Amino acid sequence: MNQRHTGIFARLFALCAALCALACVVPRASADAPDARQAAQSGHQVLVMLRMPSPHFRPDGAYGGGYTDDGTRAARRRVARELAAAHGLRVVDDWPMPAIGIDCFVMEEAQAGRAGPVDRLLDALAHDPRVEWAQAIQEYRGLDAGDPLLPVQPAARAWQLTSLHRASTGRGVTVAVVDSGIDEKHPDLAGQVKLRRNFVDTYPDAAEAHGTAVAGIIAAREGNGLGIAGIAPDARLLALRACWETEGPPARCNSFTLGKAINFALMSDARVINMSLGGPRDRLLQALLDAALARGVTLVGAADPNQPDGGFPASHPGVIAVASDTQQAPPPGSLRAPGTDVPTSLPGARWGMVSGSSYAAAHVAGLAALMLELRPDTPPARLKADLAGGARILPAALASGARQAGSIDACAAVARAAGTCLCLCPSTATTASLPAPHPR
Structure with missing residues (x-):
């Protein structure tokens, strides 16, 4: 078979794969699905924050995210109910967030129209001395372009993934995937999920397309004879x-x-939190992101191509903002990573092609895990600088259309962490200027 025929068959195969993936990437929701109810309520709901006591006053300092009673919780709930009644509201949900020292209460109108306009209500709550702050509930969405094309894994070529895995696989690094539901029974994700939690109370837990696709890019199993290899296959999610x-x-x-x-x-x-989503700035989320950075957690966010600054949380100071490598005008300060025609895992033991900055961000979350395995004490700002230092123009790649200016040079970034050359090493002079790796 000559080269021309080979190319034709390859394009036909890619087209078939694309059509299959487009047909099954996002499951349809029923007309009476709970998310529709939640969307209908969100315009009448607000978040009200009450300050928690200092940690040394609380006997349950090891709290890990549940409804532990710290001895003052009942009192805060009582205060919340009194606040709600005074402002024409009722408490519908709450959650302690000791990472930033607050208890977050969801409140909604007790009767339609009684609480008045949201802006006036928030102003009244803000002037109540019992309230740390109050805010509207913002909405966010995954940043998915959904245009599958070629059944190839871009990182295998552009990032020389096999070479990276000789130095690091992300072992010992925990990556939090804040997203939709992950199919932890998928053949490429079996054993990769350390812990699973559902924080969407009004919509039953499920294996969903976006979260499963993001998880696969970060940590799909390597060498199992199925599907793809994750950027950090030995990281845990x-x-x-x-x-x-x-x-x-x-x-x-x-x-x-x-x-x-x-x-x-x-x-x-x-150690890493991946946020493949975007929306408006939000005080609660800003406080949590600042707390994460103060604790040395690396934050990765997908840059919204429709927002000049990349949107939130990508534009938040300290967050590593990631755009797709094919985006024409990425936000200032953002990095480029593979985000077009990416094969990955989908619910129900399937694979498909995805595109969008959501998936570019997942690549960088995995790359961060590789670097943190090699240098566990790297602070977020240093890791971000090392990634940005590896973003450069590769003339040959630009000529082929494979990469654009500012794309991450993954080999250079991981080589900095490993203290040795990993990919193309034309001379020993290449490694002479690399820093020595931290003790492991």
Whole structure:
């Protein structure tokens, strides 16, 4: 068979794979699904924060994300009910977030129209001395382009993944995937999920497309004869379901569900938190992200291509913002990673092609895990600088259209952490300037 015929058959195969993936990437939601009810309520709900006592006053300092009674919780609930009644509201949910020292209460109108306009209500709550702060519940979505093309794994070529795995596989690093539900029974994810939690109370837990795809890119099993190899196949995942699937955007989340999940990740010693989603700035989430950075947690966010600054949380100071390598004008300061025609895991023991900055961010979360295995004490700012230092123009790759200016040079980034050359090593001079690795 000549080369021309080989190319034609390859394109036909890719087209078939693309059509199959498009047909099954996002499950359809029923008309009366709980997410529709939650969306309908969100315009009448607010978050009210009450300050928790200092940790040395609480006997349960090892709290890890549940409803532990710290001796003052009943009092805060009573205060919350009194606040709600005074402002024409009722308490519908709450969650302690000791990572930032607050108890978060969801409140909604007790009777339609009684509480008045949301802005006026939030102002009244903000001036109540019992309230740390109050805010609206924001909505977020996964950043998925959904255009499958070629059945190849971009990182295997652009990042020389096999070479990276000779130095590091992410062993011992825990990555929190704050996303929709992950199919932990998928053949490429079996044994990769360390812990699973559902923070979307109004929508039953499920294996969903967006979260499963992100998880596969980060930590799919390597060498099992199936599917793909994750960027960090020996990392372990916290599957934190803060988003739910819808018919429109691939995943939807809100301030409360995301806040619960990020707080849990901090209390569970995650080293990396991946947030393949975007939406408006939010005070609760900003406080949690600042707490994460202060604890030395690496934060990775997908850059929204429709927002000049990449949107939130990607634009938050300290977060590693990641755009797809094919995006024409990425936000300033963002890094590029493979995010187009990426093969990955899908619910129900399936694989498919995905595109979008959600999946570019997942690549960088996995790459961060590789670097943290080699240098566990690397602070977030240093890791971000090392990744940015590996972002450069590769003339040959640019000529072939495989990469664009600013794409991460994964070999250079991991080589910095390993203290040795990993990929193309034309002379010993290449490694002479590399820093020595930290003791392991």
